[in-house]
Amino acid sequence: MSAQRHVFTSGGDRYDRFSLASARVPFGLKVAAVWVVIFIVLGLFFAVAQFDVQWMRDQLSYIVGGLRYTLYIAVGGIALAVGLAVLGALGRISKNPVAHGISGFYVSFFRGTPLIVQMFLIYLALPQVGINLRGSYPGMPEWLSNVYVLGPAVAGTLALGLNYGAYMTEIFRAGIQSVSGGQGEAADALGMTYAQKMRKVVLPQAFRVIIPPTGNEFIAMLKDTALVSFLGVTAASAEIFRRSQQAGNADFKNLEALLVVAGIYWALTAVFTFFQRRLEARVSAGYVRTSALRTREAPVPPPRREGA
Amino acid sequence: MTSTEAVVRVEGLHKRFGRLEVLKGVDLTLHPGEVVVIFGRSGSGKSTLLRCVNFLEDPSEGTVEVGGVRLGGGHRTRRKLAQIRQLRLHVGMVFQQFNLFPHMTAVENLMVAPLCAKGVDKGAARKHALEMLDRVGLADKADEHPIRLSGGQQQRVAIARALAMKPDVMLFDEPTSSLDPELTGEVLAVMKSLATESHMPMMVVTHEMGFAREVADRMVFFHEGSILEEGSPEQMFGATRFAETKTFLNAVL
Numbered sequence: 385m386s387a388q389r390h391v392f393t394s395g396g397d398r399y400d401r402f403s404l405a406s407a408r409v410p411f412g413l414k415v416a417a418v419w420v421v422i423f424i425v426l427g428l429f430f431a432v433a434q435f436d437v438q439w440m441r442d443q444l445s446y447i448v449g450g451l452r453y454t455l456y457i458a459v460g461g462i463a464l465a466v467g468l469a470v471l472g473a474l475g476r477i478s479k480n481p482v483a484h485g486i487s488g489f490y491v492s493f494f495r496g497t498p499l500i501v502q503m504f505l506i507y508l509a510l511p512q513v514g515i516n517l518r519g520s521y522p523g524m525p526e527w528l529s530n531v532y533v534l535g536p537a538v539a540g541t542l543a544l545g546l547n548y549g550a551y552m553t554e555i556f557r558a559g560i561q562s563v564s565g566g567q568g569e570a571a572d573a574l575g576m577t578y579a580q581k582m583r584k585v586v587l588p589q590a591f592r593v594i595i596p597p598t599g600n601e602f603i604a605m606l607k608d609t610a611l612v613s614f615l616g617v618t619a620a621s622a623e624i625f626r627r628s629q630q631a632g633n634a635d636f637k638n639l640e641a642l643l644v645v646a647g648i649y650w651a652l653t654a655v656f657t658f659f660q661r662r663l664e665a666r667v668s669a670g671y672v673r674t675s676a677l678r679t680r681e682a683p684v685p686p687p688r689r690e691g692a
Numbered sequence: 693m694t695s696t697e698a699v700v701r702v703e704g705l706h707k708r709f710g711r712l713e714v715l716k717g718v719d720l721t722l723h724p725g726e727v728v729v730i731f732g733r734s735g736s737g738k739s740t741l742l743r744c745v746n747f748l749e750d751p752s753e754g755t756v757e758v759g760g761v762r763l764g765g766g767h768r769t770r771r772k773l774a775q776i777r778q779l780r781l782h783v784g785m786v787f788q789q790f791n792l793f794p795h796m797t798a799v800e801n802l803m804v805a806p807l808c809a810k811g812v813d814k815g816a817a818r819k820h821a822l823e824m825l826d827r828v829g830l831a832d833k834a835d836e837h838p839i840r841l842s843g844g845q846q847q848r849v850a851i852a853r854a855l856a857m858k859p860d861v862m863l864f865d866e867p868t869s870s871l872d873p874e875l876t877g878e879v880l881a882v883m884k885s886l887a888t889e890s891h892m893p894m895m896v897v898t899h900e901m902g903f904a905r906e907v908a909d910r911m912v913f914f915h916e917g918s919i920l921e922e923g924s925p926e927q928m929f930g931a932t933r934f935a936e937t938k939t940f941l942n943a944v945l
Contacts, residue, residue: 567793570785570791572780575777575810576809584808
C-alpha cells in the first residue's frame with residue numbers, strides 16, 4: 385500500500401497533479417466552469433452548424449407569447465390533478481366498495497393508456513358521443529349533445545389533469561397513509577366525523593409529504609403541455625411548442641425553432657425547480673424535520689410516462 | 693336498566709382479533725368520581741378494554757354504556773356511527789404516544805374538536821381551551837407547537853385536549869409509559885389533581901403502582917383477557933387472593 389501511494393504522489397499522473405493544484409478551488413466553482421465549457425462547445429457547434437441565430441432571436445418574442453397558454457394549461461391541469469388525486473386517494477384507502485372500485489378503475493385506466501391517446505379520446509372521440517346521443521335521442525336539448533365538443537386547449541387540460549391525477553393518486557395515498565394511525569385515532573376519540581378528521585387532521589399533515597412530489601409533477605406537466613399542440617390549437621391561442629412549429633415551418637427554420645422552444649422549456653423548468661426547492665425547504669422548516677430532509681436528498685422520481 | 697349509578701358500564705365484553713381472543717368476557721362498572729387502575733401483564737387485554745370503551749375497537753360481544761348511550765359491536769351503519777360519535781363525546785382519552793396534532797399549536801389542539809365536533813363558537817372554545825391549559829399548568833405554552841414541548845408537557849396538553857370536550861370520564865392508556873422517568877411525575881400530578889380535586893371518573897391503565905396506591909379507589913388485575921381479581925389498593929398491596937397478582941406486583945414494585 386505504501387508503495388502504491390509513493391507511485392501516486394511522485395508519478396507524473398496529469399489528472400492527479402491537476403486535482404492537487406485545484407484542491408483549494410471550491411467544488412461549486414469547478415462545476416460552474418464545466419457548465420461554461422459545455423456552453424462554449426455548444427456555441428461553437430451552433431456556429432459550425434450555421435444555425436440562424438438571428439432568426440431565433442427574431443422569433444423568440446412570438447414563441448414566448450405562447451407561454452401564457454402553456455402556463456394556463458399546466459396550472460389548470462395540475463389543479464384538476466390535485467383535486468382528482470385527493471378524491472382518488474381517499475377512494476383507494478376507503479372501505480366503501482363503490483368509492484374503492486371507482487378510484488381503482490380511474491387509476492388503472494389513466495395509468496394504463498398513453499397520455500396522447502387520452503388527449504385524442506377527449507378531443508376527437510367525445511364529440512362523437514354527443515352526435516350519437518343526439519341520433520338516439522333526438523329530443524335531447526342541444527347543449528347536452530354539445531358539451532362533448534371541447535376546444536383543443538380545454539381537451540388537453542382535461543387529459544393532462546385526468547392523467548396526472550391518476551399518477552398523483554398514488555402519491556397522495558402514500559402521503560395520507562404516512563400520517564400515523566394515532567392521529568386518526570385521536571381525532572376519532574375526540575368525536576370528530578370522518579370528513580372533519582380528514583380535513584383538519586390527516587390531510588394537512590399529508591400535504592407536507594405530498595407538496596414536494598406534486599411540485600415535481602407540475603414541472604413534468606409543464607413539459608407535457610407540448611402534446612396539446614397535436615390537437616391543433618388555433619394560431620391565436622397556441623402554446624409555445626405549437627408556435628415554434630408554426631414559425632419554423634413558415635421559414636424552413638425547423639431546427640432553429642426547436643432549439644428555441646427547447647430552451648424556453650428548459651428555462652421554465654429551471655425556474656420552477658428553483659421555486660420548488662424553496663417550497664420544499666419551507667415545508668421542511670416546520671415540525672417534520674427528518675422526512676422533508678429525506679425528500680430533498682432523494683427526490684421522488686416522477687413516474688415515467690410516454691411523450692415526456 | 694339502572695344506569696344512573698354508573699358512568700361506564702361494561703357488560704360481557706369479548707374481543708377477538710381473528711382467532712385470538714383478547715377479551716374473554718369482561719364486566720366492569722365505573723361509578724361517579726371513581727378512579728380505577730387497571731394493571732396486568734402486557735397482552736392481557738387492558739388497553740383493548742379501554743379502546744372498546746370508546747369504540748376505537750368494536751366489541752365482538754357484549755355492550756358498553758356511557759352517558760346513557762348503550763352500544764354493542766356489529767356492523768357500523770350510518771346510524772351506529774352517529775351513536776358511537778355521541779358516546780365518544782362523553783369519553784376523553786389519553787394515549788401512550790400523546791397523539792397531539794403536530795401541525796397545530798397547543799391551544800389549537802384543544803380547540804379543534806370543540807369547534808367541529810361540538811359546534812362551540814370560536815371565542816368560547818379558545819377561552820375554555822386556555823382555562824384547560826392553565827388547569828394542566830401550561831397556559832404559557834398555548835401558542836407553541838407540540839414539537840417545542842417536552843414529552844411530559846405534550847402529555848399534559850393531551851390531557852387538556854381531552855378535558856376540553858368536557859367528558860364524563862377519562863381513559864388513560866399507559867399515559868407515562870413513553871416518557872423519560874423524570875417526566876412522569878408532572879403527568880401523574882395532573883392526573884392526581886384531576887381525581888382528587890375535580891373528582892373526574894377515570895380508568896387508568898398503568899404500571900405506576902405509586903400512583904395506584906395513592907389515587908386509585910379500586911384496582912383491577914387483568915390476566916389473560918379477563919379480570920382475575922379486583923379490590924382496594926390496601927387489599928391489593930396487602931394480601932392478594934391469587935398468586936398471579938402477587939407475582940406481577942412483586943415484579944413491578
